[in-house]
Amino acid sequence: MKVVKLGDIIRNDKTRKRIVEAMITGKIFIYPTDTIYGIGCNAMDSDVVKRIRELKKSYQPFSIIAPSKGWVKEKLFVKHPEFLKRLPGPYTFVFKKRNPDFLSSVSDLDSLGIRIPKHVFSELVYEAGVPFVTTSVNLSGGKLVTKPEELPDEMKNATDFLVDVGVLNNPPSKVIDLTSEEPKVIRE
Numbered sequence: 001m002k003v004v005k006l007g008d009i010i011r012n013d014k015t016r017k018r019i020v021e022a023m024i025t026g027k028i029f030i031y032p033t034d035t036i037y038g039i040g041c042n043a044m045d046s047d048v049v050k051r052i053r054e055l056k057k058s059y060q061p062f063s064i065i066a067p068s069k070g071w072v073k074e075k076l077f078v079k080h081p082e083f084l085k086r087l088p089g090p091y092t093f094v095f096k097k098r099n100p101d102f103l104s105s106v107s108d109l110d111s112l113g114i115r116i117p118k119h120v121f122s123e124l125v126y127e128a129g130v131p132f133v134t135t136s137v138n139l140s141g142g143k144l145v146t147k148p149e150e151l152p153d154e155m156k157n158a159t160d161f162l163v164d165v166g167v168l169n170n171p172p173s174k175v176i177d178l179t180s181e182e183p184k185v186i187r188e
Contacts, residue, residue, distance in 0.1 A: 034119045
């Protein structure tokens with residue numbers, strides 16, 4: 001696992017370009033958001049998504065960081081567009097997919113959770129132009145990781161990059177299901 005300080009990505013164009021290229025080509029990242037550390041990869045690479053799923057021992061649907069709000073409108077049915085105004089922010093919104101098979105390795109449901117964190121990492125996803133898996137960097141049901149030193153060894157050993165910002169001690173994102181007529185809060 002290569003550790004990269006977020007400041008180095010921001011200040012060094014060569015480093016930033018290398019990170020964005022690694023995101024596109026399916027490398028696994030542990031990265032900061034506006035809530036907690038996440039683990040993810042290019043959501044279009046089903047083999048790597050499967051590796052993260054096995055690593056976390058999770059068979060629940062994952063969410064993604066969307067490259068842009070335009071991408072969300074293109075790929076998903078946005079029944080409640082007023083919620084998109086809350087992004088970027090600490091929310092995960094669940095929308096119906098336009099194509100039920102789209103990103104089936106991420107979510108085998110006809111819906112998909114999306115985030116656009118209010119964090120510099122979202123800019124890297126935008127630059128990469130690909131949806132990026134976002135799930136907490138812990139074993140399924142385990143303690144949330146608030147600093148890199150708490151990472152389980154199996155996560156460290158299976159990860160290509162850690163984008164380090166030190167301690168992140170925020171609550172996870174608020175999850176709102178927007179697939180029905182009435183929005184429904186899933187996680188406060």
